[in-house]
Amino acid sequence: MNKIKISAVAYTNTKAFIYGLTHSDIINKIDLSLDIPSDCAAKVISNQVDIGLMPVAAIPYVPNANIVADYCIGSDGAVNSVFIFSHVPVNEIKTLRLDAHSRTSNNLAKVLLKFHWEQEVSFTTDQNEETDAFVLIGDRTFGKKEDFAYAYDMGEEWKNFTGLPFIYAAWVANKEIPQAFKDEFNAALKFGLDHRKEVLQELPALPNFDLDDYLYHKLQFEVTDDRKKALKLFLSYIEELEKVSL
DSSP: OOOEEEEEEOSGGGHHHHHHHHTSGGGGGEEEEEEOHHHHHHHHHTTSSSEEEEEGGGGGGSTTOEEEEEEEEEESSOOSSEEEEESSOGGGOOEEEOOTTOHHHHHHHHHIIIIISOOOOEEEOOTTSOOSEEEEEGGGGTTOGGGSSEEEEHHHHHHHHHSOOEEEEEEEESSOOOHHHHHHHHHHHHHHHHTHHHHHHHSOOOTTOOHHHIIIIIOEEEOOHHHHHHHHHHHHHHHHHHHHHO
């Protein structure tokens, strides 16, 4: 049987999933690559892999997209690793630099600025351009909150705006995956989540960031009905933004 190609994200928020996959028998049935979120999405879209833990904003670009796992990267309120860092209060932001790593976080920033804070903002991807604020996600944000005058946790702001939890990344396939594999895949992911204590022991301690709180409380990993509702709402806001920009 051909191995199923899987792309996963190499951030701390996915370490439990990686632990589960690499400590289960399923590792012999998959070809696993670790990528940044935007590359993970690109691989699923271009059919380089069969399944990816990809930013949800990219799902509309995946042919035959289907979510194949009961687990995701989500939060219910503050997530502590998806931020708009700013030199000015949000009602004064006029320019914002996007993060090359993730389509979801960039779109979430645009949605919040437009519909939650009702700000008209110019966006850039030029990493050398000076801006009022910028999007930063993942491990690169750990311990950085105190470095900026204003830090807006986008998980918290989405909850304030909609009353819903959020889903940042989901396990998405670009083809039909056999149910037997999906069952085994889910079991491996659950195994990883059940062994977060072991995962934490393998991670280097950070003096200014609580990894235990992050993996056990800030992050939530179940694909719930509310999270599906949030995904649908989020994608509808992105669609509205795209109509406005035409």
